[in-house]
Structures are given as structure tokens and as C-alpha cells.
Amino acid sequence: QVQLQESGPGLVKPSETLSLTCGISNDSIRNGHYWGWIRQAPGKGLEWIGSIHHDGITNYNPSLKSRVAISIDTSQIQFSLKVRSVTAADTAVYYCAREGLGVPSEWGRGAQVTVAS
Amino acid sequence: QSVLTQPPSVSGTPGQRVTISCSGSNSNIGGNTMNWYQQVPGTAPKLLIYSNNERPSGVPDRFSGSKSGTSASLAISGLQSEDEADYYCASWDDSLNGYVFGGGTKLTVL
Numbered sequence: 001q002v003q004l005q006e007s008g009p010g011l012v013k014p015s016e017t018l019s020l021t022c023g024i025s026n027d028s029i030r031n032g033h034y035w036g037w038i039r040q041a042p043g044k045g046l047e048w049i050g051s052i053h054h055d056g057i058t059n060y061n062p063s064l065k066s067r068v069a070i071s072i073d074t075s076q077i078q079f080s081l082k083v084r085s086v087t088a089a090d091t092a093v094y095y096c097a098r099e100g101l102g103v104p105s106e107w108g109r110g111a112q113v114t115v116a117s
Numbered sequence: 118q119s120v121l122t123q124p125p126s127v128s129g130t131p132g133q134r135v136t137i138s139c140s141g142s143n144s145n146i147g148g149n150t151m152n153w154y155q156q157v158p159g160t161a162p163k164l165l166i167y168s169n170n171e172r173p174s175g176v177p178d179r180f181s182g183s184k185s186g187t188s189a190s191l192a193i194s195g196l197q198s199e200d201e202a203d204y205y206c207a208s209w210d211d212s213l214n215g216y217v218f219g220g221g222t223k224l225t226v227l
Contacts, residue, residue: 036216038162045119046154046162046205048216061215095161103152103207104216105173107161 002027004096004108012090012115018083020111021073022096029076030054034099037070037081039092040110047092051099052079086115120145121206121219128225134194137222139206141187145217149209151189153182156203156221165204166191193224201226 008020022035029035036051050060052070060068067084083090094111097104121141129135141147153166164173166182169189181192189208193200206219 045221046156046207046218048207048218050215059215062213101164101167101171101173102150103164103167104162105164105167107163110161 002098002100002106004098004106006094006096006108006111008111008113010112010114012086012113013117014087014115015085018081018086018090018113018115020081020094020096020113021078022080022108023078024098027098029072029079034059035070035072035079036097036099036104038095038097038104038107040095041089041092044092048104049081049083049094088115091115119220120210120213120217121208123204123206123219123222125220126223126225128227129193129196130227131196131198133196134192135196135224136193137191137204137206137224139189139191139219141189141208141217143187144212145187145208145210146184146189147187148211151182151184152207153180153191154205154207155200156205157201158203162205196226198226200224 003025005023012018034051037049052058069082072079096108098106150168154162155165156162169184170182203221210217
């Protein structure tokens with residue numbers, strides 16, 4: 001059973017870059033799946049951020065595309081998310097997920113990120 | 118404003134059957150498969166239904182999905198107290214070239 005674990009700073013200052021990593025256990029990033037990020041602002045619904053395939057193909061939410069980058073670590077056992085120029089509106093729980101059935105099917109437990117000075 | 122539209126809330130009593138609707142357009146539901154997630158507050162979403170009406174391993178057959186045109190529904194039969202959660206519909210959107218979620222529906226078991 002694949003396990004995913006988000007990690008990164010819980011507090012980011014406005015205008016800085018949010019960086020998160022998703023560690024993968026019991027699966028290989030080269031297994032042909034897409035690996036993605038989804039976030040949930042306090043009291044709000046789910047928002048898909050984007051995803052990446054091991055061959056480097058990426059898809060991004062058009063509303064975030066100019067500020068977001070998803071990459072695969074050279075270790076091949078984790079992938080990362082960067083969101084530039086953050087504001088309070090980027091405060092959310094960030095989830096990483098494996099798109100195992102063509103959709104985000106296995107999720108991490110989530111990482112709370114707060115944007116504040 | 119979500120691309121997919123769901124009712125904010127539904128409710129039912131134990132044993133009852135409830136349905137949650139989701140409406141979209143030809144670029145998402147109309148042209149792609151429908152998926153549903155269950156989220157108990159404070160926990161990560163769980164995939165409940167994929168490819169319109171398929172259940173991942175471990176999901177009870179009390180949960181079922183259907184799709185017609187640009188709308189879809191999630192049905193929960195034999196309602197149980199542990200079904201109280203938020204439910205989200207989701208689909209790929211060809212116009213946005215991205216994955217879109219509904220705004221979520223809060224299910225209350227009375």
C-alpha cells in the first residue's frame with residue numbers, strides 16, 4: 001500500500017516561496033502514475049494545483065500556473081511543490097496524491113501552511 | 118465559484134437513501150469520467166467512486182455513482198452515522214486542461 005507524507009515549513013512570509021516535499025513509500029515514482037498536489041483553504045473546498053509524470057510532463061491549474069512549479073527529486077523517492085510570491089490566500093492544508101486510477105486516488109495526510117509575517 | 122456545482126448540504130436519517138448531485142458542462146462531466154471523494158473533517162479526502170461508477174477496493178457497495186450528460190450523482194443507501202462527512206465531485210476539464218472539484222456537499226445524518 002503506497003504511503004505519502006508531506007513535509008515542509010508550516011509558516012511562510014508573504015511574498016516568499018512556499019516549498020513542500022512529498023515522500024513516497026511502497027511505490028516507485030517511475031511506476032507510470034502522475035503525482036500531484038491539491039490544497040484546501042480553511043473552511044473551503046478542494047483545489048487541484050497540478051501534477052507531474054516521471055518523464056517530466058506537468059499539468060497545472062491555470063489560475064496558479066504562473067506561480068507554481070512541481071518537480072521530481074533526483075532521489076526519485078519524492079516530489080516537490082513550489083509556490084512563489086505567496087499571500088494570505090495561499091494559506092491552506094496542502095495534500096500530495098498519487099493519481100493511481102487516473103485520478104488522485106491515494107493521498108497524504110496533509111500539511112498545514114500558513115502565510116503570515 | 119466552483120466549476121462543478123453541488124448542493125451545499127443534504128441530510129437523511131439512518132437507513133435512508135440519499136443522493137448528492139453534481140452539475141457541470143461538456144468540457145468536464147460531459148466529456149470525462151466522474152469521481153467522488155468523502156472527507157471526514159480533519160482528515161484527508163478518500164476516493165469513493167471513480168470512472169463514474171467504480172468503487173476502489175474497500176468501499177462498501179452502499180455507495181454508487183451515475184452520470185448522464187453533464188450531470189452526475191452519488192447515491193448512499195442504508196445511511197449510517199459514520200457517513201456524515203463532506204462529499205466532493207471531481208472531473209478532468211478539457212478547456213482548463215486541469216482537474217476540477219465541486220464545492221462540496223455536507224451530509225448530515227439526523
